Amino acid sequence: MASPPSSALAGTAVSAVALAGVVDTLARTLPVPAPTAQAAIAKARYITVIAAPGITTLGDVAAVAAGLIGAVQALARDAAPADASAGLYAAAAATQACAPTSASPALTQAYALARALCVGVEAACLGEAFLAEARTDFADRQSAVAARQRIAVAMDGATDRVAAALGQATLDTLNTAARQASTFLMAELATLRPIARVRTARSMPAMALAWALYRNPARATELVARNRVATPFFMPTILEAVTPDAN
Incomplete structure (x- = not known):
């Protein structure tokens, strides 16, 4: 050569x-x-x-x-x-x-x-x-949907470059990885709860809110992190939370 x-x-x-x-x-x-x-x-x-x-x-x-x-x-x-x-x-x-x-x-x-x-x-x-x-x-359905979208956008953006520089075989391999990851996430969606907007009449401590929503005060940390709250003692009256189980 x-x-x-x-x-x-x-x-x-x-x-x-x-x-x-x-x-x-x-x-x-x-x-x-x-x-x-x-x-x-x-x-x-x-x-x-x-x-x-x-x-x-x-x-x-x-x-x-x-x-x-x-x-x-x-x-x-x-x-x-x-x-x-x-x-x-x-x-x-x-x-x-x-x-x-x-x-x-x-x-x-x-x-x-x-x-x-x-x-x-x-x-x-x-x-x-x-x-x-x-x-x-992923903690909620929307996050998994966003991950599938990131995979699709990244793959679409790279397809022409990979095909031109490395050939069809390499493109097929990368596309298979993207497709399998996306398929796995689709299956995961069925096990995840969606996010909902929660309104309360007054500000509540995170532990009390976690008990009211989930009957589980340990999920207070999740609520604080999801809503980027500075102190867990005063949660906002409008916030996001994973929807509770139906039962």
Whole structure:
């Protein structure tokens, strides 16, 4: 197999450094165990300082891609699912600015390898985000519906890039992950209660309100968090709550 032209390798090195920055940001913002974050930050630094400047072959590019994707996967799977999905969608969006661009048709063609590297990391972020959505313990029906919408929007936005840069087989794999996560969430919807707007005649402590709604004062924390209340002793008279069970 012929070696890529030097312009293609140089453009890919630029993208590798930018993508390492995306991984570094993900490691510093996701709430993961310190060893996991430190390992990802160290991998990003290695790619920035050593691996990217040393790219001379397709094998070097493959090694960089494996390092970036491996770091994304480790971070995603050590974070709480709800935290992971939000961070991974942001990281996927950030990869779109990591490929070099040029008005030159020749350079645009040469940068196809860099675009493939960027889209590969984007696809890894999205695949992990879809998995995190399916692993999230949603408290209400609307939250699960919103997760399905996020999956659909992200998949629609990435389809053309993935097909153009990585081919139909990769697109099919990512689309399968999106479809399976969405199908799982659809099944979960049947087990979740919707959110309702609650009105009370006067302000009540969260524990009293939780007892009135659910006969369970332990759910006071849920009410406080959902309504972003500063003190649990004075709940608003109009608030949101998961609807109680019919029985």
